[in-house]
Amino acid sequence: MNTKQQIVAYSADMLRTRGFNGFSYLDISRELGITKASVHHHFPKKQDLGLALCEWTEEWLVQGFKHFEEHGISEWDKLQRYARAATKHCLSEQMMCPISALHGDLNKLPLEMQQALQVLDNIELDWVSRVLQAGIDAGEFKAADDPRGLASVFIFSCKGALYYARLHGKELFHQTMQQFEKLIKE
Template structure:
């Protein structure tokens, strides 16, 4: 794996375990076994590294959503929960969007903008899935797609954080699946 790709993978791990403000360029360089100045060859600043992380997460989510395009709405929501659950199962990590929301007020302006775009991409996908579920009668007709999408997204992100605090990776999935029983017809 090339140095730039390795740096992104290391930064992803740090981000999901420690937050954006919880790691430095030096941390990444040390794990790569290179000088910090060498890391600047690939990323002019930590903000540029953060932008590369968001671009990677955005592309990954796009690919993931396309893989599940042909599933039924409730199954898509369950797969979404499974995706978030995989973070919890991987050392009690939290989702990248959630951790960046926590650090939001301290992020550089460009990074704030891309974090919002990532969150909007996920929110739009969930809103579309909920609308499909209502139309197909798999979800309750009284649901409002956008608000229900926000509820699903907030529940999965919050459940990850609670699972981390309780040191209980199983709590995330159980909490999120309980939500499905409330919205399913």
């Protein structure tokens, strides 16, 4: 992994633990054993780093969705894989989801990052909506007239549980997911 990739990787961790304005070029330089100026060489402005983090997140989402979609499994299993990925990549490290982290700093983000965030949200909402719709069509979930609204309930439950679990413990995440399952089935 080259320096540029290391910067993005460490920044992605910091984004998820402290928010976009919660870490600095100095933090990065200390972690990598280089100077601030060297970090600026790779990402001249922090906005450049921010957009790279948005790309990193998009790749993270797209690669994840690809893995959740194994042929032959139920639609609920796909959502469970999504939740398990959240457990592995966020919950276990006491991190938030990177999208939530960006939303928290929304009013202090440059416009380009706000637009990139909107794209990320839609990628996630589209995927979850599609899975939910497929589950409804297959009779796996209760009928719903607005799959996108339903997707919102699922996504917000998941992300909110990651937030709260940092303070109240990981069990809260699993409880929340379990209750959503009972709501949507039968």
